[in-house]
Amino acid sequence: MANIETLKIQFIEHYGGHASDIEVFHAPGRVNLIGEHTDYNGGYVFPAALTFGTTLLIRGRRDRSLGLASTNFQLSKLHDMDSVSYDPADEWMNYPKGIVHELLGQGIAFSQGYDLLFHGEIPNGAGLSSSASIEVVTAYALLSMEGLPLDKTKIALLSQKSENEFNGVKCGIMDQFAVAHGLRDHALLLMCDTLKVEMVPFQTGSYQLIIANTNKRRGLADSKYNERRAECERAVEELRAAHPDLELLGELSAGQFHSIHHLIQDETVRRRAQHVVEENERVLQSVEALTAGDLERFGELMNASHQSLRDLYEVTGQELDALVDAARQLPGVAGSRMTGAGFGGCTVSLVHEDNVALFMEEVGRRYTEATGLKADFYVCSIGNGVERLEP
Known part of the structure; x- marks a missing residue:
């Protein structure tokens, strides 16, 4: 986690004043262990909060302005606290503005304006929910400063709505929910349709989670993410010939789907739906495997998930496939x-502690040979959701 005293110095250098009235909040990034592209289809996901994320320093102002600055970007600006609108030129600032x-x-x-300084440890565009982390920590901090109730589920829903409508990205609820509700050493079995959640102890013994970043930037809004959502909606419409009340693909079991999948006319749309339904079942099987301490089975399900995302949902690409192929x-x-939306971003691997150094060296070497890019690696721990750090 970031050095808070250093961040306070940077805050004062930018905004002036004294450090005594600065408050500090943190929201994590998240990794989805399994259950990809199921969230907006009303299915199960299995994310966990990371120990690194976004630290926010905030202090009240005497006027009605909203000061936004970041240690990660040069762009900073004062906005009108009472009237914010989307502006492409504002880049990263559109996430807190949306909140x-x-x-x-x-x-x-709002009783006053505020100065905000963000410090992000999540690589941008890596698929580890940097945008959700910014949104959730902004909402949590502003509500805290105003002395208003801190309902983490409402904060997650508000953050999702902001990303959907203000920033134009049709993300599901998983990212914001995991960032808000994360619990140290636990993963969240979340049913995205009902928001029913179960905290599952994530105990992997001598195995460690390693995230590998392709360092190929990908943006959700300009990727094929929205196209995949539209394909899933089309599948639901055609399957209603057999299930008139069907709202989301996550409502179907694999058996139900395979008995009616012929109703989907387009083969590509059929493959998209098949991935969603089968991935949903893989999530539940993964929880069973972890609960039983069967890491071999959990790993098999991770591998099957990637294969489905590659062949049926077609959201991996050369870089992600190169990392996974080298790892296996x-x-x-x-x-x-x-892990994440795909089209670049990151992989997540379960690696025995005795092989971690070899894994990072050898996967990194093979990845560079295959793509010409350099991968970054993070040995991860599972941490808490959004919280106040100081005072």
Whole structure:
């Protein structure tokens, strides 16, 4: 986690004043262990909060301005606290601006303006929920400063709405929910349709989670993410010939789907739906495997998930496939898969502790040979959701 005293110095250098009235909040990034592209289809996901994420320093102002600055980007600006609108030129600032816009839309009258300084440890565009981390920590901090209730589920839903409507990205609820509700050493079995959640102890013994970043940037809004959502919606429409009340693909079991999949006319749309339904069942099988301490089975399900994302949903690409292929050829690797929306971003692998150094060296070497890019590796721990750090 970031050095808070150093961040306070940077805050004062940018905004002036004294450090005594600065408050500090943190929201994690998240990794989805399995269950990809199921969230917006009303299915199960199995994410966990990471110990690194976004640290936010905030202090009240004497006027009605909203100061936004980041240690990661040069762009900073003062906005009108009572009237914010989307502006492509504002780049990263549209995420906290979207939260202010949603809070104003809920009738919240801010008592003052605020200065905010963000420090992000999540690689941008890596698929580890940097945007959700910014959104959730902004909402949590502003509500805290105003002395308003801190309902983490409502904060997650508000953050999702901001990303959907203000920033134009049709993400599901998983990212914001995991960032808000994360619990140290636990993964979240979340049913995205009902928001029913079960905290599952994530105990992997002598195995460790390693995230590998392709360092190929990908943006959700300009990727094929929205196209995949539209294909799933089309599949639901055609399957209603057999199930008139069907709303989301996550409502179907694999058996039900395979008995009616012929109703989907387009083969590509059929493959998309098949991935969603089968991935949903893999999530439940993964929880069973972890609960039983069967890491070999959990790894097999990770591998099957990536294969489905590659062949049926077609969201992996050369870089993610190169990382996964290299990982699976090494000893001590129980499983490896892409995590996040795809089209670049990261993989997550379960690696025996005795093989971690070899894994990072050899996967990195093979990845560079295959793509010309350099991968970054993170040995991860599972941490808490959004929280106040100081005072």
